[in-house]
Amino acid sequence: MTATSVPQAASPTAGAPALEARGVTLSYEKTSIFENLDxxxxxxxxxxxxxxxxxxxxxxxxxxxxxxxxSAGSMELGGQPLRSLPTRAVAKQLxxxxxxxxxxxxxTVRDLVSRGRHPHxxxxxxxxxxxxxxVNESLAATGLSELADRDTASLSGGQLQRAWIALVLAQxxxxxxxxxxxxxxxxxxxxxxxRLVRSINRERGATVVMVLHDLTLAGxxxxxxxxxxxxxxxxxxxxxxVLTPEVLRxxxxxEALVIADPTSGSPLIVPVDPDDHRIELxx
Amino acid sequence: MSxxxxxxxxxxxxEGSRFFGRLxxxxxxVVTALCVVxxxxxxxLGILAGSSSLSFSDVVVTLLGGxxxxxxxxxxxxxxxxxxxxxxxxxxxxxxxxxxxxxxxxPLATPDILGVTSGAALGAVAAIVLAGGSYSxxxxxxxxxxPAVAAIGALLTAAVVYGLAWRGGVDSYRLILIGxxxxxxxxxxxxxxxxxxQITEAAAAAQWLVGSLSGISWASVWPVxxxxxxxxxxxxxxxxxxxxxxxxxxxxTGLGVAVQRHRVVVIMCxxxxxxxxxxxxxxxxxxxxxxxxxxxxxxxxxxPPLLASALMGAVIVVGGDALVRGVLPGEVxxxxxxxxxxxxxxxxxxxxxxxxxxxx
Numbered sequence: 190m191t192a193t194s195v196p197q198a199a200s201p202t203a204g205a206p207a208l209e210a211r212g213v214t215l216s217y218e219k220t221s222i223f224e225n226l227d228x229x230x231x232x233x234x235x236x237x238x239x240x241x242x243x244x245x246x247x248x249x250x251x252x253x254x255x256x257x258x259x260s261a262g263s264m265e266l267g268g269q270p271l272r273s274l275p276t277r278a279v280a281k282q283l284x285x286x287x288x289x290x291x292x293x294x295x296x297t298v299r300d301l302v303s304r305g306r307h308p309h310x311x312x313x314x315x316x317x318x319x320x321x322x323x324v325n326e327s328l329a330a331t332g333l334s335e336l337a338d339r340d341t342a343s344l345s346g347g348q349l350q351r352a353w354i355a356l357v358l359a360q361x362x363x364x365x366x367x368x369x370x371x372x373x374x375x376x377x378x379x380x381x382x383x384r385l386v387r388s389i390n391r392e393r394g395a396t397v398v399m400v401l402h403d404l405t406l407a408g409x410x411x412x413x414x415x416x417x418x419x420x421x422x423x424x425x426x427x428x429x430x431v432l433t434p435e436v437l438r439x440x441x442x443x444e445a446l447v448i449a450d451p452t453s454g455s456p457l458i459v460p461v462d463p464d465d466h467r468i469e470l471x472x
Numbered sequence: 473m474s475x476x477x478x479x480x481x482x483x484x485x486x487e488g489s490r491f492f493g494r495l496x497x498x499x500x501x502v503v504t505a506l507c508v509v510x511x512x513x514x515x516x517l518g519i520l521a522g523s524s525s526l527s528f529s530d531v532v533v534t535l536l537g538g539x540x541x542x543x544x545x546x547x548x549x550x551x552x553x554x555x556x557x558x559x560x561x562x563x564x565x566x567x568x569x570x571x572x573x574x575x576x577x578x579p580l581a582t583p584d585i586l587g588v589t590s591g592a593a594l595g596a597v598a599a600i601v602l603a604g605g606s607y608s609x610x611x612x613x614x615x616x617x618x619p620a621v622a623a624i625g626a627l628l629t630a631a632v633v634y635g636l637a638w639r640g641g642v643d644s645y646r647l648i649l650i651g652x653x654x655x656x657x658x659x660x661x662x663x664x665x666x667x668x669x670q671i672t673e674a675a676a677a678a679q680w681l682v683g684s685l686s687g688i689s690w691a692s693v694w695p696v697x698x699x700x701x702x703x704x705x706x707x708x709x710x711x712x713x714x715x716x717x718x719x720x721x722x723x724x725t726g727l728g729v730a731v732q733r734h735r736v737v738v739i740m741c742x743x744x745x746x747x748x749x750x751x752x753x754x755x756x757x758x759x760x761x762x763x764x765x766x767x768x769x770x771x772x773x774x775x776p777p778l779l780a781s782a783l784m785g786a787v788i789v790v791g792g793d794a795l796v797r798g799v800l801p802g803e804v805x806x807x808x809x810x811x812x813x814x815x816x817x818x819x820x821x822x823x824x825x826x827x828x829x830x831x832x
Contacts, residue, residue: 256722280727283726285725291719293719294774295772304716360726360727
């Protein structure tokens with residue numbers, strides 16, 4: 190930077206969190222899941238929502254992704270209410286991979302991933318070489334370049350999940366929401382997906398919010414964990430602050446030891462079964 | 473940064489074909505063009521075929537304005553509306569079928585499930601039976617009042633089905649179930665009316681319910697043409713959203729498709745097309761179901777291609793009508809032919825559906 194150069198003007202929303210729930214009430218039909226919830230998602234972090242089955246973690250993610258409209262309060266993107274923004278404009282800022290996307294028939298991996306470019310296209314802005322480039326990059330980043338011309342029906346579970354993530358990457362949004370991206374995958378493919386998520390966060394600076402079931406993996410691959418249950422946020426913070434036996438007991442009704450993972454140093458959850466007496470607890 | 477440069481080295485050698493690949497796969501263009509040719513050929517055949525034989529040169533001379541008044545009557549008032557009507561009705565049904573199957577993500581979903589056809593049928597049958605006239609009155613109604621009554625029945629039913637399916641948005645599964653319910657209920661009322669009717673009226677109603685081009689005139693062809701001209705561009709503009717909507721509602725929303733608005737537009741297009749077609753010719757069965765599936769298989773696409781489906785519908789109806797007029801004895805309604813061809817196809821599709829289709 191030279192002396193004459195003007196520092197780049199701060200955008201009007203600088204300093205605002207990437208996503209924020211303000212006094213949000215979320216409900217299905219008449220059952221309310223969260224009431225008057227406040228939660229800020231900070232830019233550039235990997236935030237993982239955890240909680241017991243039925244705790245509403247996916248519901249909360251859907252609300253952040255505008256798939257569910259709060260019955261009260263507002264969801265904000267960069268300081269602006271989500272509802273006030275055109276859906277296509279939101280799609281350039283925010284990508285969401287739902288739990289069960291529908292795999293279309295007779296579609297190649299490349300075609301599937303190409304659909305991630307939809308928010309960037311219109312009648313007057315058809316497909317361009319730069320769209321092709323983004324699709325190729327997304328395929329390469331997810332290790333799918335070789336499989337680009339295969340039919341999606343022929344992919345294994347792990348490959349298909351990577352194809353969905355590639356589609357979301359092709360959307361080129363600074364915020365990515367992933368609803369249980371590791372479900373139905375074996376442990377090694379779960380690791381693949383989470384390493385991919387971390388690289389997306391570190392190399393592209395993407396803000397990631399996801400829902401995970403595996404607490405140890407959540408602790409290992411997240412900057413921040415938000416534990417939900419009882420219609421509110423039970424705990425919120427760095428993995429070591431959140432994954433404590435007390436929180437696990439409260440949120441999951443689970444007795445567990447938390448020890449340091451010898452390979453990563455992140456918290457490792459060891460569930461305790463009262464039928465096992467081989468090790469005396471606390472000694 | 474090293475990761476990025478290695479990615480760029482893999483730049484694709486076929487940029488140009490990718491551009492067209494997105495919009496118009498080569499195969500879709502070929503199939504569409506092929507359909508245009510076949511529709512034109514069958515139309516010529518349709519104008520030539522009939523009980524009073526006109527030679528090819530007679531038809532050409534008449535079309536150019538040099539025929540006798542008798543030839544002009546046959547070509548301009550009988551055969552041309554029948555052929556143009558067949559093309560328009562078939563295209564409307566084919567396009568409506570493609571739209572319905574695509575938004576419902578189900579090849580078994582036809583516009584019938586929106587209640588349109590049963591509503592039109594009830595309207596038409598009620599008009600025939602309650603008008604209390606003879607067959608000639610019903611035939612008179614067919615060319616004038618009946619299409620309007622059928623159209624009103626179709627649109628009203630579609631509106632009620634859509635209204636009942638609405639619950640802060642329309643879920644296609646719920647819409648289909650309610651449509652099936654409405655179809656059954658209206659079908660019952662229609663049957664009741666026929667059972668109570670005089671024999672001549674019942675015959676006229678049954679004739680209408682099969683679907684035929686024999687009573688068609690310019691008066692009932694024009695509305696279909698107008699609807700087709702207005703709706704087709706609207707439907708084609710929904711193409712990219714239709715592609716995205718194959719991924720499910722949640723991901724479509726995430727990708728910036730206004731799912732509910734898109735769905736309303738698609739359903740309205742399908743309803744208008746079907747209402748127009750059914751009002752003009754009666755419900756010609758299986759066209760809306762079969763045409764998109766044949767077009768999709770020929771074009772090898774993930775969803776039915778819109779224009780090719782419309783043209784395929786025209787091929788089936790005009791071809792079927794040429795068949796019943798030129799080959800089969802007596803005046804067999806075209807709806808019987810399409811049902812005879814369509815039903816086995818439906819069974820074949822159902823048995824095949826267990827296997828996973830793949831066109832990679």
